[in-house]
Amino acid sequence: MKMKKVMAVALSLSMAMSLVACGGNAGSGSSDAGSSDSGSADAGSSDAGSSDAGSESGGAKQTDGKNVPELTTDDMTITLWDIATEEPNKSTQEAAVARFMKDYPNIHVEQIHQQNDNYKQQLVVAMSSGKCPDMYISWGGGPMAEYYKSGFADDITDLFNKYDHPDFIDAAVAQGTYDGKVIGIPFGSLSGCDVFYNKTIFAENGLEVPETLDELEAVCEKLKAAGITPFALANAPKWTGSMYYMYLVARHSGNEEFDAAYTQDGGSFTSEAFLFASDKIQDWVKKGYFPDGVNSLSPDDGQDKQLLYDGSAAMMLHGSWMAGSMAADSQEWYDENIDVFRWPEDAEAKAKGVPQDVEIGTAIGNAFNFCSKGDQAKLEAMYVLATQYFNDDQYNKEQMEHLNTPSIKGYDAQVTDPCMKKITEVFFNASNVQLWYDQYLPASVTEVHKESMSALFGLEKDGKQIGEDQDKAMQEAIADSK
Amino acid sequence: MATKNDNFSSLANIRKKRIRLAATVFLLPTFLLIAVYFIYPVIDTFVISTYKWNGISADRTFVGIQNWVTLLHDKLFWSAFGRNVIIMVFSIILQIPLGLFLATFLEQGGKKYNFLKVIWFLPYLMSSVAIAFLFTYALATNGGIFSSLASLFAGKKVTVDLLGRSPHALFTVIGVMAWQYTPFYMVYFLAGYGNIDPAVYEAAILDGATRRQYTRYIAIPLLGPIFKTACTMSLIGSLKYFDLIWNMTQGGPVNSTELMATYMYKLSFQQFNMGYGSCVAAGMFILITVIALLFQKVFVVKEDY
Amino acid sequence: MRDKKAKQAKGPKKTSVAWTIAIILALFWMILTLVPFVFMILNSFRKQFDMLQQGVFHLPDPWYFKNYTDVISNGFFGYFLRSIIVVAVSLVLMLIISAFAAYPLSRMNFKFRELIYAGVVAMMSVPMHVTLIPIFKLTTDLGMYDSLKALIGPYVAFALPMSIFVLVAFMKTIPRELEEAAEIDGCNRFRNFFTIILPLSKPGLATLAIYNGVAMWNEFAFANTLIQSPSKKTLPLALGQFKGEHALDIPIILSVLTLSVLPMIILFIVFQDKLVKGMMAGAVKG
Structure with a gap:
C-alpha cells in the first residue's frame, strides 16, 4: 500500500520534472490547467501591475483587478520563516512583506530570518513542539514531502487552481508538488548547473570550448601540460563532487537509469551509467584533473573560487548562483575572465540515441510551504503574500539585479548577464531538469550518497562499492516508508 | 557510663541531622535546575528511543527495543565511538601534559612571562567557527601553511593533504583540538598552583629547597585532585565532542571524523530519524557516564590533606 | 661537545639547560598560538576577492576598513x-x-x-x-x-x-x-x-x-x-x-x-x- 505511494511519488515527481509542457495529462495536470489561464494573465499584465504599485493613491492595492481571494479585515498575525539573513536577499524579501502589510494593514507578518546552516534543525524543533511557523521556506524534494506527510505543509492545490499566481515554469510547479498536490510556492530562483571557465586561460592556451567528453578530456590534458589544474572542485561538503557524478550519469543514460535506481525496481546504482560515471571520475582524479586534497577543500570558505581567482585552475562545474557570488566578489574580474559552457555531451551514448539534454539543477530554488492548521482565512492571506508580493514585478526586478532568474515564464528572455544568459538558455532547452540528488533522494539516502562522493573522489571505494552502498540505503528507505 | 554514651549518640545524631539539613539547603538550587534542564530531557530521550519517529509528526510508532538492537549492531555508531575513544586518549595525553608544562613554566618564570600567559591563552578565547575557518585555510592543499612550508623545504610544489584523507583527518582534528583546549588546562593548573597553601611553600624554602625543587617534589604531587578532574573533563569533553568537528569536517571525508555526537545530530535533525537518533544519544549518554565513573574509581588520588 | 658541556655543568647549570629547552618550547608554542590569531586579524582588513586571489597568508593589500564600519553600523x-x-x-x-x-x-x-x-x-x-x-x-x-x-x-x-x-x-x-x-x-x-x-x-x-x-x-x-x-x-x-x-x-x-x-x-x-x-x-x- 505504502510502496505504491512511494512509486506514485517517484512517478509524479519524475513526470512533473519534465520541462516540456505536459499539458493537462497525468499527475500535476489539474494545476497546469489552472496556471495556463490565470498565470499568463499575470505575466501579460506585468507592466500594468507595476504602474499600479507606483501610483499608490487612496486605498489602491497591488492586487486590485487580480483574481485573488478577498482577505479578512480582522486582525491577523502570520509568522514567516525565511533564511534571508544577509544582503541583498534580506532587503528584497523584507520589502515584499512591507508592500503586503501596506496593502493589508490589518495583517501583521512577523518575518523571521533563520540562519541557513541550522535551519532544518530549527524547523524540527519548532514542529515537534507544535510551534510550526505559518509559512516557511523549503527546498522541495525529500524534506518537503516529510513535512507534508507529518501534517505541517498544507495542500494548496485548490487555491492554486482557482486564483491568480505568476506563470511559474512547469518544472518549478512540479518541484513544489508532492503526490499530485501543490504544496510549495516558488519564490527563489532557478539554478542551472554548468561549467564556469576562465576564458583568458583558454585563450592563452589556445583551447576551445569542449562539446563532447572526449574534447573535455583533451582540454584537461592540455591544461595539465600547462601546469594548470583543470577543475576547481572543493568537495568537503560532497554535494559539489556529486555534480560531476550526476552529469556523467545523465549524459550516459538520460534519466532512465537514475529513475530505475530510485525505485530499485529492476534498476540499481551499480548499473552501467553509474559505473561509467564513477570510473570516469576516478580516472580523472588519478590524472590530476582535480586539485590535490579535493576532499578537504570547502566551497563555503571559497576555496574553489580561490583556485579560479589565483589562476591555478581553469574550470568549475557549479550551480548558477556562483555567477552572482563571483560578481559580488569582483565584478571587474568576473566580466574579464569568466564564461560558461554546458556540460559536454557523451558522443557514444548520443550515437545510441540517449538524450543529451537532461540537465542538473533546481527549478524551484526556494519555496514557501504553509502550515495554517486549518485556518482558511490565514491560508488565503499567505497565498496572496506568496504569489502577489513575493514574485511581484518589484521583487523579480531586484532578483534579476542580483543575477537570480525567477522561476517564472518570460524572465529568461530578460537576462542580460552573458553567463546567466547561457545558463538560462541551457536550462530552458533541457528536456528534463534533474533535481540535485542530495535534495531529491530521501534524507537517509542523501547522507549515504554524500559519503559515497567523498569516497569516490578520495579513491577509497570504487563505483561498484558506492553503488551497492546507495542501493542498500535506497532499499531501506523504501522499506521504511511501508 | 550509659548516659554518657547516649549523650554522645544523640549529639552525633543532632550533628548528622544538621549536616543533612545544611547539605540539602546548599544543594537545593542545583537539584532544581538539574531536574528541569537535565532529568526531563534525559528521560524523554530514553522514551523516544523506543519509538520509530521522524521527529515532527504527531504519530509515532512504538517499536520497543528495536532501535537498541539496531544500535548494538550499528557499525557506524561503534566506529564513531572508536574514534571518540581515540580522541579521548590523545586529548588526555596531549592537552594535559602540555597544559601542565605551560603552567609550570609560568609558575617558574614569574611575572615577566605574563605576556606569554595572555598569548598562550588566545586559542581558547576563539570560537569554534573562527578556529574551523582558520585551520581549514592553514591546512589547505592550496596555499595552506603546511603545504607552503613543505614546498619551501622540498624546493618544488608539494601538497600536504591533512584533512582530506581518512586516517590523517582524525589526527589533524585531534591536533586542532589540542591547540584549542591546551590553554584552558594551562589556566587550570595555574589555578591549582595558586590553590596550594603558601605555608607549604614557606616551609619548603625554609628547609632549603629551591623554587624548582619545590615545584617538582611538592607542588606537582599536590596537584593530584586537580589533575584528576582535568583528566575527567578532557575525557567527557572528547566523548561528546561536536562543535569544531561540525564546523570543520561535518564528519567527513568518508565518515573518517564522524563522532557519536555528529552521527546523532545528523540522524535526529537532518534525516528525520529522531527515534533512532535519540537511541544513539541515549547510548552515548550511557557509555560516557560509565566510562567517566569507571575512571573516577580506577584513578584514585590522595584527596585529603 | 654538547654532552661534555652538560656533564661539566653541574647542579644549577644543568637546570638552566632544561630552562633553555623550556624557553624554546615556550616560544614555539607562542608562535603556534599567535599565527592563526594574527591571520584572523589581518584577513579582517581585506576584501573577499583579494583574500581569495592573493591567498589567505598574505598581508592586506590594500588595507580595507569597510568591513569594520559595516559590522558596526549593523547593530x-x-x-x-x-x-x-x-x-x-x-x-x-x-x-x-x-x-x-x-x-x-x-x-x-x-x-x-x-x-x-x-x-x-x-x-x-x-x-x-x-x-x-x-x-x-x-x-x-x-x-x-x-x-x-x-x-x-x-x-x-x-x-x-x-x-x-x-x-x-x-x-x-x-x-x-x-x-x-x-x-x-x-x-x-x-x-x-x-x-x-x-x-x-x-x-x-x-x-x-x-x-x-x-x-x-x-x-x-x-x-x-x-x-x-x-x-x-x-x-x-x-x-x-x-x-x-x-x-x-x-x-x-x-x-x-x-x-x-x-x-x-x-x-x-x-x-x-x-x-x-x-x-x-x-x-x-x-
Missing part, C-alpha cells in the same frame, strides 16, 4: 551589550549555585553524597542536543521565548555539573583545620561557607569563570533556538547577517570574530593575576 554594539548582560548574569548565578553545591559535596559527610556526586558526573555526559527540544518547549510554555531571560536558565544549568565537579576538587584541597577552628569559634556552616570556603576557592572560581564565560560568550545553539528577533540576538548570532545560502563574506565574518574576542582578551589581561593569587590573598586576610 554590533547592541549584540555586544546583550551578550555582556546574558553572560554576566548567567556567570554570577552559576558560580554561586555551583559553589553552594560543591561545599557539602566536598566537605560534609552525609547519606547519598557519593550518589549525588555520581549524578553530577552523569549530567556532565548529557549530549547537549537532546535537550534542545525539551528546553524549547519549556521556554515557550513559560512565555520566555525570544527574550534574553530564556538563555540564562540553560546557560547556568549547562555549566553547573562541570563547575560543581571542579569546585569539589578545589574545595577538597582546603585544609580541614581552618574550618574546624572556625567551628570551635561558634561559626555555623553557612558562615563558614562565606567567610572561609568561598574566599579560599577563588582560584577555582576564577578558572570556572574563564572556562564558562568563554563558552557562554561563544554559545550558538541555544541562542539560535531560543531567540528570533534581531533586536534580542546575542553576538554569536551576529555572524548570520553575513552568511547566506550560497553567500559568505569571510573577511566581514572575521572582523565580527575579532571584535567579539577583543573584550575577552582585555578581561583576561585584567584578571589573570587573580588566578595565582587566590589562596595566598585569602590566607593573608584570614
Whole structure:
C-alpha cells in the first residue's frame, strides 16, 4: 500500500520534472490547467501591475483587478520563516512583506530570518513542539514531502487552481508538488548547473570550448601540460563532487537509469551509467584533473573560487548562483575572465540515441510551504503574500539585479548577464531538469550518497562499492516508508 | 557510663541531622535546575528511543527495543565511538601534559612571562567557527601553511593533504583540538598552583629547597585532585565532542571524523530519524557516564590533606 | 661537545639547560598560538576577492576598513551589550549555585553524597542536543521565548555539573583545620561557607569563570533556538547577517570574530593575576 505511494511519488515527481509542457495529462495536470489561464494573465499584465504599485493613491492595492481571494479585515498575525539573513536577499524579501502589510494593514507578518546552516534543525524543533511557523521556506524534494506527510505543509492545490499566481515554469510547479498536490510556492530562483571557465586561460592556451567528453578530456590534458589544474572542485561538503557524478550519469543514460535506481525496481546504482560515471571520475582524479586534497577543500570558505581567482585552475562545474557570488566578489574580474559552457555531451551514448539534454539543477530554488492548521482565512492571506508580493514585478526586478532568474515564464528572455544568459538558455532547452540528488533522494539516502562522493573522489571505494552502498540505503528507505 | 554514651549518640545524631539539613539547603538550587534542564530531557530521550519517529509528526510508532538492537549492531555508531575513544586518549595525553608544562613554566618564570600567559591563552578565547575557518585555510592543499612550508623545504610544489584523507583527518582534528583546549588546562593548573597553601611553600624554602625543587617534589604531587578532574573533563569533553568537528569536517571525508555526537545530530535533525537518533544519544549518554565513573574509581588520588 | 658541556655543568647549570629547552618550547608554542590569531586579524582588513586571489597568508593589500564600519553600523554594539548582560548574569548565578553545591559535596559527610556526586558526573555526559527540544518547549510554555531571560536558565544549568565537579576538587584541597577552628569559634556552616570556603576557592572560581564565560560568550545553539528577533540576538548570532545560502563574506565574518574576542582578551589581561593569587590573598586576610 505504502510502496505504491512511494512509486506514485517517484512517478509524479519524475513526470512533473519534465520541462516540456505536459499539458493537462497525468499527475500535476489539474494545476497546469489552472496556471495556463490565470498565470499568463499575470505575466501579460506585468507592466500594468507595476504602474499600479507606483501610483499608490487612496486605498489602491497591488492586487486590485487580480483574481485573488478577498482577505479578512480582522486582525491577523502570520509568522514567516525565511533564511534571508544577509544582503541583498534580506532587503528584497523584507520589502515584499512591507508592500503586503501596506496593502493589508490589518495583517501583521512577523518575518523571521533563520540562519541557513541550522535551519532544518530549527524547523524540527519548532514542529515537534507544535510551534510550526505559518509559512516557511523549503527546498522541495525529500524534506518537503516529510513535512507534508507529518501534517505541517498544507495542500494548496485548490487555491492554486482557482486564483491568480505568476506563470511559474512547469518544472518549478512540479518541484513544489508532492503526490499530485501543490504544496510549495516558488519564490527563489532557478539554478542551472554548468561549467564556469576562465576564458583568458583558454585563450592563452589556445583551447576551445569542449562539446563532447572526449574534447573535455583533451582540454584537461592540455591544461595539465600547462601546469594548470583543470577543475576547481572543493568537495568537503560532497554535494559539489556529486555534480560531476550526476552529469556523467545523465549524459550516459538520460534519466532512465537514475529513475530505475530510485525505485530499485529492476534498476540499481551499480548499473552501467553509474559505473561509467564513477570510473570516469576516478580516472580523472588519478590524472590530476582535480586539485590535490579535493576532499578537504570547502566551497563555503571559497576555496574553489580561490583556485579560479589565483589562476591555478581553469574550470568549475557549479550551480548558477556562483555567477552572482563571483560578481559580488569582483565584478571587474568576473566580466574579464569568466564564461560558461554546458556540460559536454557523451558522443557514444548520443550515437545510441540517449538524450543529451537532461540537465542538473533546481527549478524551484526556494519555496514557501504553509502550515495554517486549518485556518482558511490565514491560508488565503499567505497565498496572496506568496504569489502577489513575493514574485511581484518589484521583487523579480531586484532578483534579476542580483543575477537570480525567477522561476517564472518570460524572465529568461530578460537576462542580460552573458553567463546567466547561457545558463538560462541551457536550462530552458533541457528536456528534463534533474533535481540535485542530495535534495531529491530521501534524507537517509542523501547522507549515504554524500559519503559515497567523498569516497569516490578520495579513491577509497570504487563505483561498484558506492553503488551497492546507495542501493542498500535506497532499499531501506523504501522499506521504511511501508 | 550509659548516659554518657547516649549523650554522645544523640549529639552525633543532632550533628548528622544538621549536616543533612545544611547539605540539602546548599544543594537545593542545583537539584532544581538539574531536574528541569537535565532529568526531563534525559528521560524523554530514553522514551523516544523506543519509538520509530521522524521527529515532527504527531504519530509515532512504538517499536520497543528495536532501535537498541539496531544500535548494538550499528557499525557506524561503534566506529564513531572508536574514534571518540581515540580522541579521548590523545586529548588526555596531549592537552594535559602540555597544559601542565605551560603552567609550570609560568609558575617558574614569574611575572615577566605574563605576556606569554595572555598569548598562550588566545586559542581558547576563539570560537569554534573562527578556529574551523582558520585551520581549514592553514591546512589547505592550496596555499595552506603546511603545504607552503613543505614546498619551501622540498624546493618544488608539494601538497600536504591533512584533512582530506581518512586516517590523517582524525589526527589533524585531534591536533586542532589540542591547540584549542591546551590553554584552558594551562589556566587550570595555574589555578591549582595558586590553590596550594603558601605555608607549604614557606616551609619548603625554609628547609632549603629551591623554587624548582619545590615545584617538582611538592607542588606537582599536590596537584593530584586537580589533575584528576582535568583528566575527567578532557575525557567527557572528547566523548561528546561536536562543535569544531561540525564546523570543520561535518564528519567527513568518508565518515573518517564522524563522532557519536555528529552521527546523532545528523540522524535526529537532518534525516528525520529522531527515534533512532535519540537511541544513539541515549547510548552515548550511557557509555560516557560509565566510562567517566569507571575512571573516577580506577584513578584514585590522595584527596585529603 | 654538547654532552661534555652538560656533564661539566653541574647542579644549577644543568637546570638552566632544561630552562633553555623550556624557553624554546615556550616560544614555539607562542608562535603556534599567535599565527592563526594574527591571520584572523589581518584577513579582517581585506576584501573577499583579494583574500581569495592573493591567498589567505598574505598581508592586506590594500588595507580595507569597510568591513569594520559595516559590522558596526549593523547593530554590533547592541549584540555586544546583550551578550555582556546574558553572560554576566548567567556567570554570577552559576558560580554561586555551583559553589553552594560543591561545599557539602566536598566537605560534609552525609547519606547519598557519593550518589549525588555520581549524578553530577552523569549530567556532565548529557549530549547537549537532546535537550534542545525539551528546553524549547519549556521556554515557550513559560512565555520566555525570544527574550534574553530564556538563555540564562540553560546557560547556568549547562555549566553547573562541570563547575560543581571542579569546585569539589578545589574545595577538597582546603585544609580541614581552618574550618574546624572556625567551628570551635561558634561559626555555623553557612558562615563558614562565606567567610572561609568561598574566599579560599577563588582560584577555582576564577578558572570556572574563564572556562564558562568563554563558552557562554561563544554559545550558538541555544541562542539560535531560543531567540528570533534581531533586536534580542546575542553576538554569536551576529555572524548570520553575513552568511547566506550560497553567500559568505569571510573577511566581514572575521572582523565580527575579532571584535567579539577583543573584550575577552582585555578581561583576561585584567584578571589573570587573580588566578595565582587566590589562596595566598585569602590566607593573608584570614
